Amino acid sequence: xxxxxxxxxxxxxxxxxxxxxxxxxxxxxxxxxxxxxxxxxxxxxxxxxxxxxxxxxxxxxxxxxxxxxxxxxxxxxxxxxxxxxxxxxxxxxxxxxxxxxxxxxxxxxxxxxxxxxxxxxxxxxxx
Amino acid sequence: xxxxxxxxxxxxxxxxxxxxxxxxxxxxxxxxxxxxxxxxxxxxxxxxxxxxxxxxxxxxxxxxxxxxxxxxxxxxxxxxxxxxxxxxxxxxxxxxxxxxxxxxxxxxxxxxxxxxxxxxxxxxxxx
DNA sequence: ACATTACATTCCGATATAGGAATATGTCAA
DNA sequence: TTGACATATTCCTATATCGGAATGTAATGT
Numbered sequence: 001x002x003x004x005x006x007x008x009x010x011x012x013x014x015x016x017x018x019x020x021x022x023x024x025x026x027x028x029x030x031x032x033x034x035x036x037x038x039x040x041x042x043x044x045x046x047x048x049x050x051x052x053x054x055x056x057x058x059x060x061x062x063x064x065x066x067x068x069x070x071x072x073x074x075x076x077x078x079x080x081x082x083x084x085x086x087x088x089x090x091x092x093x094x095x096x097x098x099x100x101x102x103x104x105x106x107x108x109x110x111x112x113x114x115x116x117x118x119x120x121x122x123x124x125x126x127x
Numbered sequence: 128x129x130x131x132x133x134x135x136x137x138x139x140x141x142x143x144x145x146x147x148x149x150x151x152x153x154x155x156x157x158x159x160x161x162x163x164x165x166x167x168x169x170x171x172x173x174x175x176x177x178x179x180x181x182x183x184x185x186x187x188x189x190x191x192x193x194x195x196x197x198x199x200x201x202x203x204x205x206x207x208x209x210x211x212x213x214x215x216x217x218x219x220x221x222x223x224x225x226x227x228x229x230x231x232x233x234x235x236x237x238x239x240x241x242x243x244x245x246x247x248x249x250x251x252x253x254x
Numbered sequence: 255a256c257a258t259t260a261c262a263t264t265c266c267g268a269t270a271t272a273g274g275a276a277t278a279t280g281t282c283a284a
Numbered sequence: 285t286t287g288a289c290a291t292a293t294t295c296c297t298a299t300a301t302c303g304g305a306a307t308g309t310a311a312t313g314t
Contacts, residue, residue, distance in 0.1 A: 002299035003271040015142040027218050067311040075218035085209035091154050091202035129269035130301040194281040194290050
């Protein structure tokens with residue numbers, strides 16, 4: 001089996017950086033394809049293909065006006081992603097607290113003198 | 128060019144549903160590989176391969192204890208994802224407000240009798 | 255009708271995947 | 285040492301991608 005289709009869900013669709021850029025660009029207001037091409041400096045067919053993927057998973061909405069098609073981000077479709085990531089919030093806060101506590105404990109134990117070459121692998125110097 | 132590597136960033140890594148399951152399972156506490164295999168009902172090599180990807184992008188941390196390796200989700204690495212999705216929050220709230228306003232406007236105008244089959248394609252009834 | 259504009263789709267090629275099977279590595283135990 | 289256990293890696297194949305080039309399609313202007 002290969003990797004899941006980009007159109008299988010929002011997670012796969014936003015894995016592509018350009019698609020994320022497009023979503024950000026189209027978040028506030030609807031824009032024709034040409035403006036996306038100009039603004040992001042991509043090839044037109046490339047933009048069309050990305051928009052197709054985004055449309056298939058419901059991340060953008062399209063409206064025809066004359067010969068142009070106006071796209072806009074359907075922000076609600078990004079919510080599940082936000083919520084999934086949010087389920088980890090309490091855990092990263094936990095970790096941050098641990099780092100903070102460790103730093104404070106070390107500070108109480110007295111200052112540490114500089115080593116000549118700060119070694120990024122040594123985490124002993126935080127704070 | 129093909130699709131970006133799953134190890135290129137967290138967005139690509141979490142595109143795979145099983146990897147999301149693994150991250151959720153390992154969020155609270157560290158677990159050996161065997162438990163993940165048992166809990167999620169996957170093949171052991173498959174789990175090892177997913178863990179490799181997650182480790183490469185920093186989404187999990189590993190610690191060796193005897194002959195087993197304990198993995199735990201590095202929740203902080205999920206934060207960028209949460210924050211990116213969060214930049215769209217005001218937009219989906221906007222959309223929700225519009226829906227709400229429309230509903231209230233309709234309520235003020237008096238109750239509408241049920242149409243036999245609510246057709247989602249008909250947008251002609253707003254206001 | 256014809257040219258032009260605005261997009262979408264198709265065809266191509268290189269690459270990266272995920273699962274399955276088999277195998278390799280590393281650690282503990284007798 | 286030998287063997288059992290825990291995990292990782294390799295090899296394989298089918299598939300799906302992304303970009304680029306070329307082409308298709310639909311609406312507008314003259």
